[in-house]
Amino acid sequence: MGLVKKPLLLLMIDFQKLADIIKANNTFLITTHVNPDADAIGSEVAFYKMLKILGKKSKIINHSATPYNLKFLDTENIIEKFDEALHKNLFNSSDILVALDFNRSDRLVSMQKAFLESKQLKICIDHHLDPEDFVDNQFIGIDYAATGHIIYEFVKKTNIVDINKDIAIPLYAAIMTDTGSFRFERTTASIHRIIANLLEKGVNPTEVYDLLYDESKLSKIKLLGRCLSSLKLIADNKVGYMILTQQDFNKLGAIESDTENFVNFLLSIEGVRLGMLFIELKHGFKVSFRSKGQIPVSRLAGEFGGGGHLNAAGARLRARDMNSMIPKILEKAENYYNKYSEG
Ligand SMILES: [Mn+2]
Secondary structure: OOOOOOOOOOOOOOHHHHHHHHHHOOEEEEEEOOOOOHHHHHHHHHHHHHHHHOOOEEEEEEOOOOOHHHHHHOOOOOEEEOOHHHHHHHHHHOOEEEEEOOOOHHHHHHHHHHHHHOOOEEEEEEOOOOOOOOOOEEEEOOOOOOHHHHHHHHHHHHOOOOOOHHHHHHHHHHHHHHOOOOOOOOOOHHHHHHHHHHHHOOOOHHHHHHHHHOOOOHHHHHHHHHHHHOOEEEOOOOEEEEEEOHHHHHHHOOOHHHHOOOOHHHHOOOOOOEEEEEEEOOOOEEEEEEEOOOOOHHHHHHOOOOEEOOOEEEEEEOOOOHHHHHHHHHHHHHHHHHHHOOO
């Protein structure tokens, strides 16, 4: 077994300042990153519901459509897909722009320009490493397990609203998924206490898990099959990778968000310390990186314009050809493994 987990210090975020900003303003535009996961969508919905209780007006606008397995979180059907003609004015008229679960403006893709050009007050609530300076106020804590975890602590510490079942469900989904169902590094005793609290608000963990992970389309499971059969190990079987091409998606009628969690299969292989999933997109490709221990895949992803967490990161290379880049990325990954995998 690994080391006993150190209690983490979650003191850096100025929650009072965040509460003051919320109380002093009335209209909010909430957004998150491209290809949103359950932490992204769950944080948005929880934040929206909190604002609603406070009598504030808000909109959730995202670059990507909500993946089908996350739609149950959007009970009021409030999340809109960005449409420049329809939404551009909102970026200039909302009192506050709220960026959740990302820390670099390029993760906004089609909304990046509207967001950056807006003169309105911008805030970011996030838990990723190496933030870009793109907002007025950052509420960032890299020791938090999820953005939903930060929102939970914020609500609890400031008592700004009572956490009801409607807020508990999206926060539960956010924390559960970003901890890999309570197995990743930042799964602490305090996380389990938070979860206990959310269950007491009426969250049904069986139901949430089922909706998130056990209602997959057949195309997704077939895609997983293709993905796994592409698996290769290098560096004395310590580094692994898999590849999905546009042809794989087209043949099966699968979509990008179907690949969520596929990369984790690499780390489930005995001895593998670093895993990569290459996914060809319509324009360019993306890579997901996962590692165990101290191999900083956030930095590895950074070498290719991406970022993330120490053990989970990604990069999107929109203008590059996947096949010609894969050998270069594998070589770098092998270097990282050799450099950082002590013991
Ligand atoms: Mn997150």
